[in-house]
Amino acid sequence: MSYLIDNIEYSREWALRLLRAEGPDLAELYRVADRVRCEHMGDDVHIRGIIEFSNICANNCLYCGIRAGNINVGRYALSPGEILEIASTMADSRQMTVVLQSGESTVFGDEKIGNIIRRIKEETPLAVTLSAGNRPRETYRYWQECGMDRYLLRFETSDPGLFGRLRPGSALEERLNCLSSLLELGVQTGSGFMIGLPGETLHALADNILLCRTFDLDMIGIGPFIRHPDTPLGKEKNAYDDHSEMFFKALAVLRIFNPDAHIPATTAYDAVFPGEGRDLVLQRGANVFMPNNTPVRYRKDYFLYPGKPSVDGSGEQSVNSAIMRIQSLGRTIGKGPGHSIKKRKR
Numbered sequence: 001m002s003y004l005i006d007n008i009e010y011s012r013e014w015a016l017r018l019l020r021a022e023g024p025d026l027a028e029l030y031r032v033a034d035r036v037r038c039e040h041m042g043d044d045v046h047i048r049g050i051i052e053f054s055n056i057c058a059n060n061c062l063y064c065g066i067r068a069g070n071i072n073v074g075r076y077a078l079s080p081g082e083i084l085e086i087a088s089t090m091a092d093s094r095q096m097t098v099v100l101q102s103g104e105s106t107v108f109g110d111e112k113i114g115n116i117i118r119r120i121k122e123e124t125p126l127a128v129t130l131s132a133g134n135r136p137r138e139t140y141r142y143w144q145e146c147g148m149d150r151y152l153l154r155f156e157t158s159d160p161g162l163f164g165r166l167r168p169g170s171a172l173e174e175r176l177n178c179l180s181s182l183l184e185l186g187v188q189t190g191s192g193f194m195i196g197l198p199g200e201t202l203h204a205l206a207d208n209i210l211l212c213r214t215f216d217l218d219m220i221g222i223g224p225f226i227r228h229p230d231t232p233l234g235k236e237k238n239a240y241d242d243h244s245e246m247f248f249k250a251l252a253v254l255r256i257f258n259p260d261a262h263i264p265a266t267t268a269y270d271a272v273f274p275g276e277g278r279d280l281v282l283q284r285g286a287n288v289f290m291p292n293n294t295p296v297r298y299r300k301d302y303f304l305y306p307g308k309p310s311v312d313g314s315g316e317q318s319v320n321s322a323i324m325r326i327q328s329l330g331r332t333i334g335k336g337p338g339h340s341i342k343k344r345k346r
């Protein structure tokens with residue numbers, strides 16, 4: 001394994017070899033991923049507070065618990081005042097980025113979102129990350145002018161056929177064009193994928209990792225596919241149900257292939273490995289933690305998948321528990337906004 005990692009080529013073949021590591025090789029893979037994280041990103045873990053500001057979505061992705069066709073979900077949209085109120089307390093709890101996340105819908109018009117971004121930038125020291133789906137380049141530019149620092153848009157799978165099946169009415173190409181627009185505009189850009197979507201092959205997983213490298217992303221979020229009972233994939237198995245170690249291998253290889261990207265320990269890991277999933281990924285390549293700051297009364301309606309953690313605790317409890325977990329691993333809490341460390345023109 002040392003030979004492989006010392007002579008690494010960033011190719012599908014190399015990714016596959018690493019993804020197939022077992023026994024002592026697997027332990028070595030995790031050690032190297034953690035070392036690469038430490039050398040490039042340091043020991044800081046950046047805390048980014050999420051506000052799921054609306055679960056209204058016009059799309060019907062087959063895997064998603066808040067898809068438009070799920071009538072068991074109570075739809076909500078926070079008011080700008082509610083969003084501002086939550087954001088205004090974040091810096092006090094060492095969350096220096098607010099991540100505003102919603103379904104893909106025009107219910108919140110561009111201008112309304114733009115005004116929220118502007119006010120957060122004027123009234124708080126926070127960096128602003130937005131995640132609201134595919135939008136025209138002009139909209140991204142407008143939000144950037146309002147002060148948006150970063151944008152998250154996961155491609156979910158690099159397999160165009162699988163993408164088209166799982167996300168009816170949309171195409172992978174369109175998604176990737178949005179990512180290109182964001183990068184060209186100089187917005188710090190995040191993407192990522194699900195691990196083990198039904199129908200995913202190991203080759204596709206390797207390609208997912210490679211696609212992240214090709215785009216030279218600033219942030220990369222990945223997590224296991226978890227079936228949601230109220231979706232068309234409600235009875236499907238994860239492609240790695242019998243080999244869940246693959247979820248961690250994918251993250252370790254992702255880190256080795258993308259040494260200077262911010263990689264969050266996503267909540268889906270805690271859903272699959274309760275109480276320890278995110279701790280394990282923080283030791284295998286991840287360097288960001290994202291506590292949930294959505295008001296508790298709305299959280300049950302932002303169930304992208306079952307078992308999602310932090311359903312009950314307040315935003316303050318979520319962040320306190322995150323700080324304890326990070327410190328118990330011997331890591332430090334990131335100060336400042338934790339911007340991308342990539343040297344490119346913005």
Ligand code: SF4
Nearest residue numbers: 057059061064067103
């Ligand atoms: S994955 Fe995103 S776009 Fe698709 S249904 Fe869920 S919220 Fe909507």
